[in-house]
Amino acid sequence: MGSYLVYHSLGLILCCSVLSSVYALVDADDVITKEEQIFLLIKAKSKCERHLKVKVQDGFCLPEWDGIGCWPEGMPGKVVAMPCPEYIYDFNHKGHAYRRCDVNGSWELVPGNNRTWANYSECAKFLTNETREMEVFYRLYLIYTVGYSISLGSLTVAVLILGYFRRLHCTRNYIHMHLFVSFMLRAVSIFVKDAVLYSGSALEEMEHLPEEDFMSVTEVPTADKSQFMGCKVIVTFFLYFLATNYYWILVEGLYLHSLIFMAFFSEKKYLWGFTLFGWGLPAVIVTVWASVRANLADTECWDLSASNLQWIFQVPLLVAIVVNFILFINIIRVLATKLRETNAGRCDTRQQYRKLLKSTLVLMPLFGVHYIVFMALPYTEVSGILWQVQMHYEMLFNSFQGFFVAIIYCFCNGEVQAEIKKSWSRWTLALDFKRKARSGSTTYSYGPMVSHTSITNVTTRGALALHLNTRLVPGALNGHRNLPGYVKNGSISENSMPSSGPEQYNKEEEYLNGSGLYDGDRPMVLVEEERETVM
Structure with missing residues (x-):
């Protein structure tokens, strides 16, 4: 693998940590920013340049900084191995990078390209x-x-x-x-x-960074924070x-x-x-x-x-x-x-x-x-x-x-289902009434009941009575309204006495039932249905 391939992909190395944290709910503390990575490269380059001043034996390949690692001197005709740089965050730090020093004491070049050959495949795993x-x-x-x-x-x-x-x-x-x-x-x-x-644009921009950006880096670039x-x-x-x-x-x-x-x-x-x-x-x-x-x-x-x-x-x-x-x-x-x-x-x-x-x-x-x-x-x-x-x-x-x-x-939720069913019934009832009224039919079908009535006899009072009947409750039977304290003549039942209310109210069961009302305030069928739903 040519060194130009390594430089071409180094941008992907620098932002690889972004990919590794995309799907975490809260990003882990094992990531590094681009500025931090470049700072580590600058520090490593300065350290390498101090070692380059050491005198090299005649005929050996010269030590150099290639933008990623600091290569030592190479023996002619031998392959030089360098540990993968630890300051490159996403490198495999257990691997090695390789170069060849030819018999003339020069680093081997990529065929057909004036670039030094290097193999970073173990590092860039x-x-x-x-x-x-x-x-x-x-x-x-x-x-x-x-x-x-x-x-x-x-x-x-x-x-x-x-x-x-x-x-x-x-x-x-x-x-x-x-x-x-x-x-x-x-x-x-x-x-x-x-x-x-x-969106991918940032990754593509990093991936196509040229080699010179890393070879000649001397300071951390200043970015426009407003963007x-x-x-x-x-x-x-x-x-x-x-x-x-x-x-x-x-x-x-x-x-x-x-x-x-x-x-x-x-x-x-x-x-x-x-x-x-x-x-x-x-x-x-x-x-x-x-x-x-x-x-x-x-x-x-x-x-x-x-x-x-x-x-x-x-x-x-x-x-x-x-x-x-x-x-x-x-x-x-x-x-x-x-x-x-x-x-x-x-x-x-x-x-x-x-x-x-x-x-x-x-x-x-x-x-x-x-x-x-x-x-x-x-x-x-x-x-x-x-x-x-x-x-x-x-x-x-x-x-x-x-x-x-x-x-x-x-x-x-049992109560939600009951409300939806009642709303659906009212809507279908009104729709059926309007459809029958427009068609002039004398037969109205409301659920299980069938009413035979002439259209000419449907007065405003009849319509009002029909409207009230759809909202009939047990307390309004026999022509009496459900007034506070009303007791039917000659009868005193348990239902006519004030309810104990919250004293007998099982709150946690009500929460699980999904009802905002006391069990005693809801129809028994609905209460039993909700109890079966939860428990």
């Missing part, structure tokens, strides 16, 4: 693995692009549903909506970041939305934990506190990180990590993950205890385990339990099997987590 690694990167990119796209679409529908139906407006669903929006913003920020940072301002803003917003997503997951855990363990819990009062916690605290964290980064490590775009400054951002996220996992374990413990007490004396323990497993699976995506699996493992080399397993696992679950949350806490 990434060149042989580039195709395979790019296949891994593309597969990961495809996984999280599909995952975040599906999550974004499903979460958008879920937010519209929860916002449209007024009966679904409650503290629990407000928190769900905040969580859904945080997932949506996270997905959008990832798409924007990828489009700006990894990276947009990139810095995008990365900052990406980190903010990432942090808000983690902290709204924590808010969900704190809310459910408070429902279970606090006897008097004012949901509306704490909603503002949860909102400030979920959106405000990440803003403080990212602001501190951005300020420190701008003053201590303002190098090009901020997509690369800078020394230990990344821990300003990473530690709060790790704390949120650990705290949420502890809340998850404690809630599962309480659910297991209540199931055991409720089913005491029964022989069928399998049903208890089945209910506990179902409740656990329902809570896992909401609490982000999958984050804990590889949390303590550092990012290793791209070619490692562990790295590939870790990244496939994270990209799959992280990208589809929003979709799972939308399915479990919106689309499979």
Whole structure:
């Protein structure tokens, strides 16, 4: 391999660290900027030039700096081996580079080209693995692009549903909506970041840097920092939305934990506190990180990590993950205890385990339990099997987590399904009424009932009566309105007495049921349906 091939590909070496961190949620601390790499080259060149002043034996090939490494003197007719430079970040530091010194005491040239021949193939091992690694990167990119796209679409529908139906407006669903929006913003920020940072133009520019740029480098080039301002803003917003997503997951855990363990819990009062916690605290964290980064490590775009400054951002996220996992374990413990007490004396323990497993699976995506699996493992080399397993696992679950949350806490929610069914029934009823009215038919079909009425007899009063009948409730039977304290003459039933309300209200079961109402305020069929859905 000619030395010109090495120079041609050195730009790819310098930015290879960008590729290795594209798919990490938070960039690992094993990357280096282009300016830092050039600074190391300058330092190595200065050290080499001091050694070049040493007198060489007659007939030997002269030591020289070739822009990458410092070659020692060569014995005529021999192959000279030089350890791969340690200051080239992505080189294989266990390999060697080779040159030939001809019998005349000159370095061998590339045939047909006035360039010195050198073999850096052992050092630039990434060149042989580039195709395979790019296949891994593309597969990961495809996984999280599909995952975040599906999550974004499903979460958008879920937010519209929860916002449209007024009966679904409650503290629990407000928190769900905040969580859904945080997932949506996270997905959008990832798409924007990828489009700006990894469009390919920067990589192509680096790959085609000429040899002279490295042979004659004497100082770190000064870059116009203003051209990276947009990139810095995008990365900052990406980190903010990432942090808000983690902290709204924590808010969900704190809310459910408070429902279970606090006897008097004012949901509306704490909603503002949860909102400030979920959106405000990440803003403080990212602001501190951005300020420190701008003053201590303002190098090009901020997509690369800078020394230990990344821990300003990473530690709060790790704390949120650990705290949420502890809340998850404690809630599962309480659910297991209540199931055991409720089913005491029964022989069928399998049903208890089945209910506990179902409740656990329902809570896992909401609490982000999958984050804990590889949390303590550092990012290793791209070619490692562990790295590939870790990244496939994270990209799959992280990208589809929003979709799972939308399915479990919106689309499979019993109350949401009931509201959609009622809305659909009202719409089809009105559509059928208008169609029959235009056609002049005397037969109206409303579900199981068929009414034979003349069109000429349908007056305004009849239409109003029909409208009221569709909203008939048990309390309005027999011509009486459901007034406070009204008791039918000659009858006093349990249903006419004031309800004990919250004293008998199982809050954690209501949360899992997905209902914003007390069980006593909802139709019994719906209550039983929701209990079967969750437990």
